[in-house]
Amino acid sequence: MSYAVPPTRTAAVVRQxxxxxxxxxxxxxxxxxDAELAARLGVSITPVREAIAQLSVEGLIDIAPNRTRHVTKVTQKNALELIDVMSVLACAGFEWGVDNLTDTHIGLxxxxxxxxxxxxxxxxxLAAGAAGADFSTIIILASGNRELQSMVDLVVARTMRILAMTAESDLWNSWISGHDAILQLLEEGDRKGxxxxxxxxxxxxxxxxxxxxFVDQ
Known part of the structure; x- marks a missing residue:
């Protein structure tokens, strides 16, 4: 799977x-x-500050009233809330897009x-998360609703970060088995299924x- 090179230094810092x-x-x-990040990444302060602002919008960095910045802390409550939001958005996109899928889409x-x-x-x-997200993106974009996909994109990074799963995590299994079952149903023509x-x-x-x-919370 290929990845596009970020078009600007700010975009590169955001991705990193x-x-x-x-x-x-x-x-x-x-x-x-800011200064430590700029030195480590070999960029000026400006793209670092712009990147921090963007990641704050995404909910990955908290900016306190005194302007100090920290990586957002995670609780079980906001983890489950994010999954619930992701479910509503992604399932709506899937429902709107599934009937528009072609054999080419299914191949992808x-x-x-x-x-x-x-x-x-x-x-x-990271590559696994990107490929897994692309699986849903293909179907959501088949709906023709790019605004919905933009909203989904905002939640994906936060959801992935909250779980911070290793490659060996059992949590991936829900997606592996689910995608396999979805592919079989699509190839059988069962869109509702x-x-x-x-x-x-x-x-x-x-x-x-x-x-x-979060069992200790």
Missing amino acids: LRNEIVTGELPPGTLIK LRQRQKEFIDALAAGNV ALARYRQIYVDYRTQVEREL
């Missing part, structure tokens, strides 16, 4: 910091210092699923997160 937050390299509560879905599984096998969580199975992924996923994560 987002990846570090999603993978847990920058854990929740980490103090963010199968390709993304393979990339998803291969990336997990290689321990590449595919939608129902997609919705079930979120039910299973939420249950797993509630049961297995």
Whole structure:
């Protein structure tokens, strides 16, 4: 799977910091210092500040009234709330797009699923997350509603970061088995069944997160 080169330094800093937050390299509560980041990434202060502002909008960085910045801390409550929001948006997109899928779309879905599984096998969580998200994106974009996809994109990074799953996490299994079942149903022509199975992924996923994560809270 190929990735586009960010068009600006700000976009490059946003992607780098987002990846570090999603993978847990920058854990929740980490103090963010402009000058230190600029020096580490080899850029000026301006793209760092612009990137921090963008990641604040995405909910990945908290900016306190005194202007100090920290990687957003995570609770079970906001993790489950994000999954609920993601479910509403993504399932709406799936419902609107599923009847527009062609054989070409289904071929792309199968390709993304393979990339998803291969990336997990290689321990590449970022690539796995991107391929898994693309699986849903293909169907949502088939609806023709790009505004919805923009909203989904805003939630995806926050949801991925909150879970910060390793490649070995059992939480991936809901998506692997769900995507496989959806592909089979689509190839059988059962669009309603595919939608129902997609919705079930979120039910299973939420249950797993509630049961297995944040158990000490």
